[in-house]
Amino acid sequence: MIAPFGIRLRSLMNKRGALCVGIDPHASLLSAWGLDDDARGLERFAMTCVEALAGQVAVLKPQSAFFERHGSAGVAVLERVVREAREAGALVITDAKRGDIGSTMTAYAQAYLDQSSPLATDALTVNPYLGYESLRPALDLAAAQRCGIFVLGLTSNPEAGQVQHAVGPQGGSVAAAIVAGVSADNAGCPDLGDVGLVVGATIGSAVTDLGIDLAASHAPLLAPGIGAQGAGAGELAKVFGAAVRNVLPSSSREVLGAGPSVTALQDAADRTLDACRAVLGEP
Numbered sequence: 441m442i443a444p445f446g447i448r449l450r451s452l453m454n455k456r457g458a459l460c461v462g463i464d465p466h467a468s469l470l471s472a473w474g475l476d477d478d479a480r481g482l483e484r485f486a487m488t489c490v491e492a493l494a495g496q497v498a499v500l501k502p503q504s505a506f507f508e509r510h511g512s513a514g515v516a517v518l519e520r521v522v523r524e525a526r527e528a529g530a531l532v533i534t535d536a537k538r539g540d541i542g543s544t545m546t547a548y549a550q551a552y553l554d555q556s557s558p559l560a561t562d563a564l565t566v567n568p569y570l571g572y573e574s575l576r577p578a579l580d581l582a583a584a585q586r587c588g589i590f591v592l593g594l595t596s597n598p599e600a601g602q603v604q605h606a607v608g609p610q611g612g613s614v615a616a617a618i619v620a621g622v623s624a625d626n627a628g629c630p631d632l633g634d635v636g637l638v639v640g641a642t643i644g645s646a647v648t649d650l651g652i653d654l655a656a657s658h659a660p661l662l663a664p665g666i667g668a669q670g671a672g673a674g675e676l677a678k679v680f681g682a683a684v685r686n687v688l689p690s691s692s693r694e695v696l697g698a699g700p701s702v703t704a705l706q707d708a709a710d711r712t713l714d715a716c717r718a719v720l721g722e723p
């Protein structure tokens with residue numbers, strides 16, 4: 441039987457280095473690569489990323505929105521990207537930030553985590569702001585299918601604090617309550633659990649300010665914000681402190697901007713990984 445997601449992720453981070461490259465086919469990037477902003481251009485862009493990076497980096501993270509904006513043809517491209525990236529040896533986190541209630545959350549979970557689904561992936565980003573327990577159908581199906589879940593914790597966008605830093609009824613921050621939920625789901629894991637957190641590389645001292653212990657959560661820590669959003673590898677030590685070993689830095693536009701040359705994309709990913717390694721050490 442396949443190993444649980446957290447174990448597979450640690451093993452691939454050890455082998456390939458701790459880096460996630462996002463596949464975000466912005467219209468501006470399609471244009472910069474000389475491609476049309478249509479489903480054919482999207483497919484060429486995304487499959488070039490797979491060809492360049494799926495055998496090299498630990499994790500690829502297609503951003504679902506950029507595929508959905510091309511309608512059903514775009515979703516078909518997403519299916520191909522996820523399938524072929526996994527076949528080439530990368531782990532795939534589908535960044536769709538799903539979140540809903542009850543049976544609707546179950547349907548989202550089935551769409552991405554049931555391994556017989558056309559969109560089947562290794563891990564899915566989810567939004568806990570309908571309440572952490574609203575994610576239970578996805579958490580349960582992920583565990584059954586040996587997949588991962590990445591719960592939005594402290595996101596990289598500047599307006600996130602309005603919700604995530606707010607103090608909830610128990611007196612702690614909303615983000616701390618989400619982290620507590622993740623910690624409970626990972627309880628007993630000796631190393632990385634299957635339930636991860638999204639914590640932006642841009643958030644400065646928020647983890648410390650809110651009194652959050654990320655290391656104790658055993659969560660893989662997906663850290664977007666490197667590159668186009670202004671964070672560099674240097675920010676990682678300050679943001680994550682004692683939890684740096686569990687960080688998976690993520691960058692999209694900064695790497696993708698090097699394309700369409702396959703070798704230029706590979707070199708850009710290598711440069712980002714080297715910069716992160718200098719801060720994080722070996723995973």
Ligand SMILES: O=c1ccn([C@@H]2O[C@H](COP(=O)(O)O)[C@@H](O)[C@H]2O)c(=O)[nH]1
Nearest residue numbers: 462503595596640664668669691692693
């Ligand atoms: O807190 C979050 C959660 C997700 N993202 C996503 O990551 C990429 C970032 O792309 P860049 O080009 O490297 O800025 C994008 O898909 C976001 O939706 C995030 O940035 N922050």
